[in-house]
Amino acid sequence: MTQEWTVPAWALLGALGALLLMAAVAVLALWSARTARAATTRELAAVLERLERLERPPATARPRAETEFVITHLGDKPEPAAEPAPVVEASLFADLVLRESVVQAASFAQGLRRALAPETRHRIRFEMRRELKRARRQRRADGREAKR
Template structure:
């Protein structure tokens, strides 16, 4: 029997080397995948243990917070005493009563004082010096307003004439 190959020898060796490299690569990938899975399992177990520890701490905190429940008040706290019957006032705490003649005297005296102060104010307001000062201020204000009105009128005329000249200049330029 004749051993003749239809494929050159170096091609067979190259194919075998490529196959061997592929097998080594697959083996490396399988080992690294197994290590990664092992590491992931370890981290998952650590995370679960940490979660369990946190859950226990949370339960302990909830028990501690829930344990000393605040006592409930049965009566409401009220700022005012509105709606309650008034306590009886004893004679010492009551306001002193003023007899009628004394009350009338106090009222008349107060009314007379108010009327006198009003009369003094009116007399001072109608004094000749005050009336002259008022007359002077009114005249000065009238003069100022007339002067201002004239100045406004002059400014309006100047503006109107400037516009009119502007329209005439435009008409002659066209």
């Protein structure tokens, strides 16, 4: 029998070193997580204690002084009560709401129809092409001016 290994010794040692390194990283991560959790717990306890102090009624609560009221007006006429608002019947209210909704929907549909009309689309396309040509001419002129 020979003493030859099927796996080179350096590969075995490298794998062992990597395993130890990963274990050290895991321990370090666990330690930092616990430290962060402890710090968060301390902060939470401090905030809760502060909240308790704020919610607690003051220990030196003074009783309110009894205020005497002085009657300055006697026999004045009370202000007349405001007239109640007129009441609209339910059927009339529903009719008004539905009518307004129908008018809004119809005006929206008319606006869409007009905006999507072929004449409008053609006019927009024509204006865009004209603006594009103008911008190209301006860029060319600016380029020629920069070359001079």
